[in-house]
Amino acid sequence: MGQRAVSGDTEHDFGAFVAARATTLLRVAYLACGDRSEAEDLLQTALERTYRNWDRVRHHSPEPYVRRVIVNAAISRARRRAILRIIPVRSLPDTPARSADVDLRQVLMDALRALPPRQRAVVVLRYWEDLSEHQTAEVLGCTVGTVKSQSSKAMAKLRMALGEESVEGVIGNARA
Amino acid sequence: MPALEDRIRRLMAEETAGLHATPDLGERVVRSARRKRKRGVFAALAATVVVAGAAPAYLTAAAGSGPTPIVTETPPPPAIDDLRPTGRPAEKTLGDLGDGRQFGNVRVGYLPEGLQWKRWSLDHGDSYTTSFDYKGDRNGFYCVQIFVHENAAVLEIDDRVSVHRQEGEGEEVAVGDRSGYAVVQNVGEDGTKGTPTFFLNMGENRRAEIMFSPVYAKDLGSAEAVNRELRKIAEGLTAIRE
Structure with a gap:
């Protein structure tokens, strides 16, 4: 049926969905916000919202819905924090990329955290979730053009962070 | 590399x-x-x-x-x-509502042309709902669904509206001397434009949630038509008892 029940015994289906997909969604949340504790909180918040709408969400595909809530909540929180200056915005790491993968991971995560929230979300959706530009635009509620420009700027910064391009080249790209 | x-x-x-x-x-x-x-x-x-x-x-x-x-x-x-329920409770309904215009403690004063009661409802005490479509088909997809949330259930609705407000989704809309909040909810309809919804404040202990299915919203043709019809339903929705 295409209608939502007020409530009911939906715990079983919802529990099965969470058991199957929560780890994947937690990883999306972590990449979107850059902090494990916040990722867990984001995921729980998104799942609570999903649970409230479960009788309708379940008939479609719940995972894109949860992902959309996670990503947009991550952006929203990051912006609020920036406005309130609760967490100072980090700057891009000064050190060039190092060869060891563990160091590169740290460099990447620092660089991701330093990106503006929407740019970070674009990177996660495009290169972690493998969404198309159109799908990414739908999730973020923006135009495909915005996705393209945000992605280009974000990738330029990540390229610099990972030591693939000179600072001058990145600044040029980011301002393009 | x-x-x-x-x-x-x-x-x-x-x-x-x-x-x-x-x-x-x-x-x-x-x-x-x-x-x-x-x-x-x-x-x-x-x-x-x-x-x-x-x-x-x-x-x-x-x-x-x-x-x-x-x-x-x-x-x-x-x-x-x-405590976990020990079994699936039978779904309680509002019974035979006739033309569906009156259910629970409210009356639907206006319905868009061509819609009729779907012969479907759910009653969970503080929240109850029914819906309308073109054919009166209880197993088909709804066009308009109206939830009424009363007493303790009002808190959850206010929470949901608050989330929409915080996230900058939707807008405040006055309906006569009553307040409302219009928003397009995304409740799983990926690939569509979401579910246009109007939350109507019907007093301290009652909220109504009027929703158009994405398919019906598309039938109406434009966002203006959707907003107009949602608002007219909200305007016509009245309490028949406190």
């Missing part, structure tokens, strides 16, 4: 490989959602449950005749609402 995109993917995969959701996450979400929904009603009850759990120790200590009570980190017992 692999493309930058591939390096980012690989590093992301390595960075997140050690992350795993806790096994009880689903249960915690359900409990939390229920607590929020019921907090108005159960706040006093939950306090009573906790105090009741501690009561024997306090009574013993006060009497001075037993061992000193030991304070432990044991969490309080779950609220009654958290």
